[in-house]
Amino acid sequence: MATPYTPEQVLGLLSISPKAKGNELVIRCPIQGCTDTSTHMSINKATGQVYCLHCNWRGNILTLFATMQGMNSKEAYAVILKALGIWNESDMEGSISKIQKLKEENRERAIKLAPSPLLPMNDLSMTYWELLGNLSLSNEHTLSLKERGFEDYFINVREYKSAPVNDYHLLLPDKMAMNGVSLEGVPGFHKNEKGKWEFIKCRPGIFVPVRDNEGRIRGIQHRIDEDARRIKDGKKESKYKWVSSQSWEGYTNGCGPQGVVHWACEYDFSPRLRKDHPRLNRSDEDGKYIGLTEGPMKADLFFQLSGVPTIAVPGINVQDHLVSALKEAKAIGVTKVFGLLDMDYESNENVRNACERIVQSVTSTGLIYQRLTWDKEFNGIDDYYAFKTKGIRR
Numbered sequence: 001m002a003t004p005y006t007p008e009q010v011l012g013l014l015s016i017s018p019k020a021k022g023n024e025l026v027i028r029c030p031i032q033g034c035t036d037t038s039t040h041m042s043i044n045k046a047t048g049q050v051y052c053l054h055c056n057w058r059g060n061i062l063t064l065f066a067t068m069q070g071m072n073s074k075e076a077y078a079v080i081l082k083a084l085g086i087w088n089e090s091d092m093e094g095s096i097s098k099i100q101k102l103k104e105e106n107r108e109r110a111i112k113l114a115p116s117p118l119l120p121m122n123d124l125s126m127t128y129w130e131l132l133g134n135l136s137l138s139n140e141h142t143l144s145l146k147e148r149g150f151e152d153y154f155i156n157v158r159e160y161k162s163a164p165v166n167d168y169h170l171l172l173p174d175k176m177a178m179n180g181v182s183l184e185g186v187p188g189f190h191k192n193e194k195g196k197w198e199f200i201k202c203r204p205g206i207f208v209p210v211r212d213n214e215g216r217i218r219g220i221q222h223r224i225d226e227d228a229r230r231i232k233d234g235k236k237e238s239k240y241k242w243v244s245s246q247s248w249e250g251y252t253n254g255c256g257p258q259g260v261v262h263w264a265c266e267y268d269f270s271p272r273l274r275k276d277h278p279r280l281n282r283s284d285e286d287g288k289y290i291g292l293t294e295g296p297m298k299a300d301l302f303f304q305l306s307g308v309p310t311i312a313v314p315g316i317n318v319q320d321h322l323v324s325a326l327k328e329a330k331a332i333g334v335t336k337v338f339g340l341l342d343m344d345y346e347s348n349e350n351v352r353n354a355c356e357r358i359v360q361s362v363t364s365t366g367l368i369y370q371r372l373t374w375d376k377e378f379n380g381i382d383d384y385y386a387f388k389t390k391g392i393r394r
């Protein structure tokens with residue numbers, strides 16, 4: 001859909017003068033926390049798609065404007081049109097009727113459809129970007145992440161957000177429909193009895209985007225706040241859950257998450273392959289290496305503190321996609337994997353067996369495995385590094 005404004009006009013409103021480069025505009029990345037000192041952000045003149053090679057921020061000219069101005073997309077759209085003197089109420093009615101039409105179409109389809117197959121990966125990732133773009137991170141959550149050792153820029157770039165609470169989950173689908181992303185086939189979205197799209201109702205917690213080897217968001221882990229965790233059979237439920245809309249009674253068109261191995265790394269764009277790939281910036285006498293741990297947030301924190309690109313299985317017993325992730329790693333030049341699994345692995349037989357399966361997966365892929373150990377006072381590698389680099393003791 002053509003927009004009534006050009007990327008140049010919107011940049012003008014932000015007082016940014018771009019340089020032209022073929023069919024793209026390039027600018028110094030204005031995203032808060034990005035350390036770009038050159039012109040790593042490119043904007044496609046025709047589509048308005050925006051991408052920063054430095055911090056991997058992605059979106060379009062509208063969401064860039066919205067992010068810079070601290071608004072949602074709908075507000076930003078109105079502000080841009082008003083600033084350019086091309087605003088009239090019927091534009092707004094136009095987009096509202098578009099949403100209404102979408103809703104009606106969805107209602108019709110709701111009758112026919114069973115659980116939805118997952119969207120193709122690129123589209124799924126676009127929807128999750130749009131979702132996260134409509135969420136914010138509460139001060140409380142920011143503080144708790146910083147107390148663990150996370151830096152502001154990293155939290156921002158990795159798009160950690162607070163799970164939507166109150167009734168915000170009901171508003172999200174309409175907000176997101178403004179930008180034309182698909183909700184069908186995206187874990188977390190489903191339709192209610194009336195055929196209206198909803199995002200799942202969440203308990204308070206932090207959304208941790210799970211990214212693949214191309215930087216695409218393939219799923220979201222929900223880290224539930226300590227005081228919101230339920231007791232089940234006398235045991236506290238697990239701290240992390242996948243954002244999923246699989247098994248909700250009275251709802252249709254939902255779907256469950258895919259098992260995915262998370263990459264905590266920087267990405268480089270390969271013009272030849274026309275996609276991102278993990279930046280392998282560490283090597284020793286055995287060649288290029290990566291770390292391997294359990295839990296995306298743990299991998300993210302360790303990567304931020306150490307700079308070592310690290311992959312993470314979502315849970316110690318969830319290793320379905322590990323071998324294919326290791327094969328992808330090998331294909332881009334990884335020769336060695338450092339095992340960074342929690343230090344208590346020896347005391348728990350279940351965990352010990354799971355660790356052994358991980359070692360088997362690594363060696364059967366033809367990669368060198370080396371277990372790292374550290375002071376047992378710190379169970380996780382992230383906690384150990386937070387202490388080592390910042391003196392944080394939790």
Ligand SMILES: [Zn+2]
Nearest residue numbers: 029034052055
């Ligand atoms: Zn950037």
